[in-house]
Amino acid sequence: MVDFEVVELPETDHVAEGDTAPDFTRPLVSGEYWEDASLSDLTDDGRVLLVFFPMNGAFPATYVWNEIRDREWGSDDLTVVGVSISDPYAHKRLIEERGMDYRLFSDPQNGVAEEYGVVHDLDGMAGVTEPRPAVFLLDTDRTVEYAWVAEEWPDFPDYDEVEDAIENGA
Template sequence: MVDFEVVSLPATDHVAEGDRAPDFTRPLVNAEFWEDASLSDLTADGPVCLVFFPMNGSFPATYIWKELRDRELDDHLTVVGVSVSTPYAHKRLIEDREMDFELFSDPANGVAEAYGVTHDLDGMAGVSEARPATFLIDGDRTVRYAWVAAEWPDFPPYDDLEREIRALAD
C-alpha cells in the first residue's frame, strides 16, 4: 500500500526542447571535493543530461540516482544533478550511494527557478525544491529532450531518457 498521497503539480512554463538551456555557476560536488563550475563548462566537453531532483534524503532522490547508476548512462555523456542540498549533503549522498555522478548544489533553488521546475513544499512558506526533471543538452546548450514531473512523486521515463541519450551520443 502507498503511504503517501500522489498530488498533481501545477502546470509550469519550463525550458523546452529547442530552447537554449540557461547557463549557471554553482558548486559542483564529487566524491573528493567541490568547486564552482558552470553548465557551459560541462557542455564544452559534449552533451549533458541535467537531472533535477528533490533534496537528498528523500526517497525520490535515492530512487532516481539508483536507476540512473544502474543504467550506466554516463558512459554516453555527462550526467549531472541539481538540487537544493548543500555540498556536504551531496558529498555524503555520493559516498553512501557509491555514485560516479557529480551534483550541483543550489540551496536557493535559483537554477530550478530559471528552468521553470520549482516545487513549493506544502505547509512551508518560502521553502521550495526542484521537482524531478531531466534535460538533455547538446554542446551548444540547445535542449534536445525535456521531461518535467506533472505530479508528486513522479519519476523520469527512464526507457525514453535512455533512448534519447543514446541517440544524442551517437
C-alpha cells in the same frame, strides 16, 4: 509500504526541447571535493544530461540516482550531473552512500530550478521550495534535445525513454 499522497503539480512554463538551456554557476560536488563550475564548462566537453531532483533526504532522490547508477549512464561524450537544493556536504554523503560516479550541483536557494521553470513549493513550508523532478538532455550549445518535467509528486522519468534520447537523439 510507503505512505504518501500523490499530488498533481501546477502547470509550469519550463525549458523545452529546442530552447537554449540557461547557463549557471554553482558548487559542483564529487565524492572527493567541490568547486564552482558552470553548466557551459560541462557542455564544452560534450552533451549533458541535467537531472533535477528533490533534496537528498527525500526518497525520490534515492530512486532516481539508483536507477541512473544501475543503468550506467554517462560516457566520454555524455556527462550526467544533478541539481538540487541540498548543500555540498549532503551531496558528498549521497554520492558516497549511493556509490555514485556522478557530480551534483548544489543550489540551496533553488535559483537554477527557477530559471528552468521546475520549482516545487513544499506543502506546509512557507517560502521553502525544491526542484520538481526533471531531466534535460543538452547538446554542446546547451540546446535542449530532450525534456521531461514531473506533472505530479512523486513522479519519475520514463528511464527507457531517456535512454533512447541519449542513444538515438531526441
